Amino acid sequence: MQIPILFFLATLQVFQINTITCKGNPNFHNITTVLVFGDSSVDTGNNNYVTTFAKANHNPYGQNFPGHVPTGRFSDGKLVPDFLVEELGIKETIPPYLQPNLSNFELISGVNFASAGAGYDDFTGSFFDVIPMSQQPGYLRQYFEKLVSIVGEKEARMIMSRALVVISAGTNDFLFNYYTLQIRKLQFNISSYQNFVQTRLNNFLQELYSLGLRIMVVAGLPPIGCLPFQKVVESLVIRKCLQNQNWDAQSYNDKLKKLLQNTEKNLEGSRLLYSDIYSPIMKMIKNPSKYGFVETRRGCCGTGIFLETGPLCIATASMCSNSSKYLFFDSVHPGQEAYQFIFKYSFQRLLQQYFKNSTHEDRYMNERKYSLH
Numbered sequence: 001m002q003i004p005i006l007f008f009l010a011t012l013q014v015f016q017i018n019t020i021t022c023k024g025n026p027n028f029h030n031i032t033t034v035l036v037f038g039d040s041s042v043d044t045g046n047n048n049y050v051t052t053f054a055k056a057n058h059n060p061y062g063q064n065f066p067g068h069v070p071t072g073r074f075s076d077g078k079l080v081p082d083f084l085v086e087e088l089g090i091k092e093t094i095p096p097y098l099q100p101n102l103s104n105f106e107l108i109s110g111v112n113f114a115s116a117g118a119g120y121d122d123f124t125g126s127f128f129d130v131i132p133m134s135q136q137p138g139y140l141r142q143y144f145e146k147l148v149s150i151v152g153e154k155e156a157r158m159i160m161s162r163a164l165v166v167i168s169a170g171t172n173d174f175l176f177n178y179y180t181l182q183i184r185k186l187q188f189n190i191s192s193y194q195n196f197v198q199t200r201l202n203n204f205l206q207e208l209y210s211l212g213l214r215i216m217v218v219a220g221l222p223p224i225g226c227l228p229f230q231k232v233v234e235s236l237v238i239r240k241c242l243q244n245q246n247w248d249a250q251s252y253n254d255k256l257k258k259l260l261q262n263t264e265k266n267l268e269g270s271r272l273l274y275s276d277i278y279s280p281i282m283k284m285i286k287n288p289s290k291y292g293f294v295e296t297r298r299g300c301c302g303t304g305i306f307l308e309t310g311p312l313c314i315a316t317a318s319m320c321s322n323s324s325k326y327l328f329f330d331s332v333h334p335g336q337e338a339y340q341f342i343f344k345y346s347f348q349r350l351l352q353q354y355f356k357n358s359t360h361e362d363r364y365m366n367e368r369k370y371s372l373h
């Protein structure tokens with residue numbers, strides 16, 4: 001891993017941008033805006049402003065975040081979208097869209113619409129009373145109006161079409177809705193539920209496209225059978241990964257790759273990239289010491305016996321002595337160290353791909369295709 005990562009960083013240096021208002025002929029190398037949609041894997045604090053119990057704006061979350069503050073991120077520190085905007089030289093972290101009084105700079109350089117607990121299946125988010133994936137584009141419409149009032153309509157459309165979009169969801173649909181509460185299991189076998197979820201995902205992508213977004217990175221599922229939560233639910237004593245759930249996640253990911261290829265063909269000028277988060281997490285689980293971990297089977301927060309996450313991972317929960325040595329911070333979510341590796345592993349490939357193909361610029365700059373319904 002060493003050499004490619006260094007190469008990647010060196011590559012990025014060359015393309016780093018310092019201003020947010022590049023004029024002239026924009027292209028893929030000049031990413032100045034990042035927009036994020038999804039669940040707790042990427043929510044940087046929207047749920048702080050939503051009436052739900054799915055919140056992480058309390059200790060011990062955020063203990064390794066700059067300033068050691070709980071921000072609403074379901075981890076001890078930064079999430080993948082934070083590492084992304086930092087690596088691109090845009091800003092340090094990416095704020096939640098619902099945060100009051102975002103500056104013009106924050107709006108133009110990118111915000112986050114994700115909501116912890118969300119799923120592509122509306123029913124999933126309804127357990128937690130959060131903003132389901134299907135409602136996140138509504139906030140994007142509002143965001144676009146704000147951009148228009150700051151930079152004018154032409155520039156606002158340009159910003160949207162050049163933005164790098166990150167989408168990460170789906171885990172809750174399977175983890176809670178299908179495997180744990182088993183509500184959808186009454187209606188669907190796993191294969192047909194995967195298709196159901198991906199139909200929703202496809203609608204979601206089409207909607208973002210119709211609103212003017214073009215370059216989208218879609219994360220697949222993690223090895224769900226290796227999340228500490230699942231190990232507790234299924235077998236507290238053995239604590240090994242549930243192989244069936246991992247196979248399900250892999251088959252979902254294979255379908256997702258095909259879906260993205262097909263949908264990209266149908267949405268002219270779009271670029272839909274698959275982000276593999278399954279492999280880096282498996283690598284860390286299979287070879288913990290190589291990545292500096294001593295524990296991958298239980299979360300740092302909590303006893304490892306209960307299902308500590310969100311409202312159950314609180315200041316009085318028992319904590320491991322050093323969360324940097326744990327892959328998972330709570331029973332569902334990776335810690336900052338793990339997220340940093342996931343970022344390097346998956347975005348390294350993606351951004352290299354992305355930088356390679358400048359032929360896409362022409363398609364993507366085809367202004368006739370910018371339509372906002």
Ligand SMILES: *[C@@H]1O[C@H](CO)[C@@H](O)[C@H](O)[C@H]1NC(C)=O
Nearest residue numbers: 015022023024025026029030
């Ligand atoms: C970024 O945009 C500027 C201004 O349009 C352009 O001069 C520069 O070549 C672009 N950077 C890359 C790496 O293409």
Ligand SMILES: *[C@@H]1O[C@H](CO)[C@@H](O)[C@H](O)[C@H]1NC(C)=O
Nearest residue numbers: 048049098099100101102103
């Ligand atoms: C947001 O701005 C308004 C008006 O400028 C101000 O009254 C309010 O206190 C600000 N809120 C926060 C959270 O900064």
Ligand SMILES: *[C@@H]1O[C@H](CO)[C@@H](O)[C@H](O)[C@H]1NC(C)=O
Nearest residue numbers: 187188189190191192193195
């Ligand atoms: C799953 O359900 C679908 C639709 O109901 C059906 O066509 C398919 O054969 C089922 N697959 C399995 C493995 O049972």
Ligand SMILES: *[C@@H]1O[C@H](CO)[C@@H](O)[C@H](O)[C@H]1NC(C)=O
Nearest residue numbers: 292293321322323324325337
């Ligand atoms: C925690 O572990 C990390 C990585 O092994 C190490 O760099 C750090 O110094 C440790 N922190 C404490 C407080 O022991």
Ligand SMILES: *[C@@H]1O[C@H](CO)[C@@H](O)[C@H](O)[C@H]1NC(C)=O
Nearest residue numbers: 352353354356357358359360
């Ligand atoms: C780059 O573009 C070429 C031709 O347009 C295509 O064959 C190739 O698959 C593309 N590569 C990536 C990584 O998108």
